[in-house]
Structure formats: C-alpha cells, structure tokens
Amino acid sequence: MENLADSLLVDKSKTIEGWGVDADPSNNPTYPMKHYTGADHQRLAYERSKQQMPREEVLHSNERPGITRVFGTSSPPSGLSGQLRRYAFRFSEGSSAHWLTLLAADRVNVVEGIFDDLRRGHIPNIFKERGWNAEWRYNRKGVIQKAAVGAVLATAAVTFLILRNRRKKSV
C-alpha cells in the first residue's frame, strides 16, 4: 500500500510541470566535483592560448606569476586611485590590506571621475544618474517627504548658525 508521503509526491508530479525529471539518487555528493585529471605535471601542461598583448597597464594578483592569456581592458589604473590600486596588488587576495585599499581606491576614483567629467566639459547630472526620475515616477510621496525633511533640517541648521553668530557678536 502506498504511504502518505509517496502519495503526496505523486500529486506533485500531477500538478508541477517537470516534477522529478532530474531526480538522481546519485546526485550526492553533488557538483562541483573534483575530477581526477592526472598528476600535477600532467595537469599543468595544458594547452594555453596565445597571449593577448597588453596595450595599457594590467595589474595582476601576486598569487599568480603573471597576467592571464586574456584580460579585460575596461579602465586601466590612473591617477591617485591607480597608485592605490598598484599598492593594493602588492598584497595577496588573503590580505585585508589588498581589499580595503582597493575599496579606498574606488572611493577616490569616484571623485576623480567627477573632475574627469568636468575636464571634458560634461557637468554630471547626479540626480538623473541616481535614477531620481524613476523615484519621482514611482515614489512621489517619498520624494516629497525626503525633500520636506531635508528642508526642515537645513532651515534648523541655518537658524542655529545665525543665532550662534548673533550670540558671539553680542558677547
């Protein structure tokens, strides 16, 4: 006699398209598996592709001897952020100095990006870049609330500064 658990599973196959089609009792332990592909001397002798020629500086992890056969060319290191990135790559991927320096470089790079825009005659529209058009379309009430809170805080700050200056002058 079919037990309750089995009958529930049969029901699943009736109501859920494809239920159990990939069920495989041998799928444990599962992917990713380490498949034996020979001893080290055999594995390391794999056929390597031709080397992509670097046109600009490419940083590489110090956990490998050099660059990979292909690499991205999106944004080569430059400026102060580039100096920070070069410094970061002196440390291994296991080091906090590596990653935290890269995060610091990213923040410096944002400021560099604004100057770069201005240098090219482009004034960045930060409201548009932050998607505030969409925010206005889908969360108008929230935008108005935020603007109102901002206005109140700004008014309070200005009032505080004016009053403090007056007090200083009167003293």
Added chain:
Amino acid sequence: MLAMNYRGPFRVRADRNKPDPEILHPRDAVVRVTRSCICGSDLHLYHGLVPDTRVGMTFGHEFTGVVVELGSEITNLKVGDHVLVPFNIACGSCPFCQQELYGNCHESNPEATAVGGIFGYSHTAGGYDGGQAEYVRVPYADIGPTVIPSGMDLDDAALLTDVVPTGYQAAEMGGIQKGDTVVVFGAGPIGLMAARCSWLFGAGRVIIIDHLDYRLEFAKQYAQCEAYNFMKDMDDPVVFIKKTTDYFGADVCIDAVGCEAAGSSLQTITGRKLMLQAGSATALQWAINSVKKGGIVSIVGVYGPTWNLVPIGNVVNKGITIRANQASVKRLLPRLIEHVMAGRLNPKGLITHRVPLEEISDAYHIFSAKRDNCIKPMLIPDSASVAA
C-alpha cells in the same frame, strides 16, 4: 556606441561616446547586443560593495547578441549568428575548465585567482566591459557563446546566460532527493528560479523566505511553492523552519541572497553600513542554522572576497555540507535548453520591466529600490532593432 557608464555608488548613466570594442585576441568575437539584463549581483557593484569597481566601467553579464566580427581562430561561429553568451569567460582548456568548472577558469582573470573572468563585473572579475551596451567584446568566443536554438524566445535566451543556470545549479548543489524539504532564502530572480528548479529534482516541499510581499506573491504563482515573510509571519526564521519540519530542520537550504541581506541589525550594520565584513551574511547564517544535521547548504548568493560572520561552529557540530560556486553555464546549457523548449521552465516569466538602454539610470534605481514591484529588468539597446 551607447553604453552604461558607472560613475560611483548609486550613479550610472548611458553614454554615447564609448569606443566600439575591437578584436584583441584571435579567439575574440564582437557581438551586437540584442538583449541585456540587470542582475541582482549587478546591484552589489552599483552599491559600491565590490572592490576594484572602477569608474567608467560598463556592467552587464547577461546578454544575447549577433556576432559582427570574429577573431582568426574562431571556426565554430560565423558573422550573423545570434548567440547567448554565458556570464563566465572560460578558456576551455585549463585544468578547471577541463573539469567543467567554467566559472573557475584559470586563464581569464589576472586580477584575482579566486574567480574566473566575468563580463562587466569589476576588475576583481577580470576588468571586462559588459553587455549593457550596444556592442561587447567576447573573449574565448569558441567556448562560451551558444547559437540560440531556432524557435527559442530571445528573452528566454537572455536569461539562460545566468539566472536559469544559477538557479538550477543552486538546486543541483543541494543534492535534493525525492521528498526533500528545500528552503530558499531570497525571492529575487535567482531564488525564484532555484525554487522552481528544486521541483525538477523531486523536492517534496519548497519554501521560500523573503521580506517583500510582492515577491512572495509572485513566488507562489511562479514557483508553486510556500512563501513566507520573515518580518511578518514569524519572529525567528530558524525557529519557524524548525517548527514546520517537525523540529528537524530542512534537508536543503539555499542562500540566494548574498551580501545585501536584511533581517539582522548586527549583520546589516557591520556588513552593509560599516563594511567591516563582506556584506551582510544574514541569509547564510539562517541557512546554516535552519538546515538539518547532515544536511546541505547551497550558496549562490554573492559575497565579497574578504570575510563574513557565519556560525562555522554549527557547520561542524551539525555535520553540514556546504556546496557553492559560480554557475557553470556551459556545462548546464544543453539540459536547460531542453527544459525551456519543453516548457518545464519559463524564464521570461520573471521579466517585469523592459527598459531602453538610454534609461539605464532609472532601471538600476527601480531594481535597487524595489519600485513598481520589480522582479527582473531587461534592457533593450537601439542596436537590437537592427535585423538579426
């Protein structure tokens, strides 16, 4: 060409002055993009959480396109082929690719050894410009790109580059056996796909946990699973899962959230606000504590490369197996194409927003801020309208 341009955390724009990509290696191709998506993991870049994300970069690792130029060594594709491009950049011959670990290629990412190259995913993943553009350079084009089968919907094809394989592999890594209870943390596109795919492996129960009601409602329909809000339906997700599994725990827990999880003040403050750890590991913490002794935790959520606060002592004491990896898209594609063509998976059902590439700032904001019940935004470049 028109391309997405990262300017800093929460700031992106579409620029028309990005130079067209060119062939830089004999195994390169250049592809004219026809569909491109914003992935939940792109939001980690957008929020400034991934180290070595440089200003000026173009994101995008989920795209389809038409081959417009080929390197001299590419013989399996021809100009005009309409291809889907896996997000992994893989050489096909290194020891890891030989083991079908295409997400771990040793010859595509000079900047980090822990991960292979990924399109448009910071210099930590190789520094490649991505597919949120009109054109993109595709290295090792003889390995990754797959000609879209005749009759396949283009939107389905675009989601076969990441969402479907990642969700499927999340379930596969769980080693699900018939009748197992599977808990998926996160009802984003990957979590939804993982829940849907868990049924293919014969799960007896699939439970999805999130805090956004609209996503949970979507999950009930799309993945035919139980869906619960951890902020409304329970005090403690771990206790809730224990209770609903006769106090044993789930057979398999899947972390489909990654480093931007909500639900724990300690994790949120130290991970997302102060960045003292590589994001908030709340979902992983819950997964480890909710799985039964000897169970499997499958991780596909993206975390940063530094460190996270997780209860590793419980992993030892409960004898848990943790399986994790970037999806090996090329390995999975043949089976997943079968599932899509047979109607067992409906990837395009996830797409809620179709946005012109020019409006990419709005698309990122809508997805990031969860506006307009957004599940999955797709970008349509002008170049898509050119006849394939």
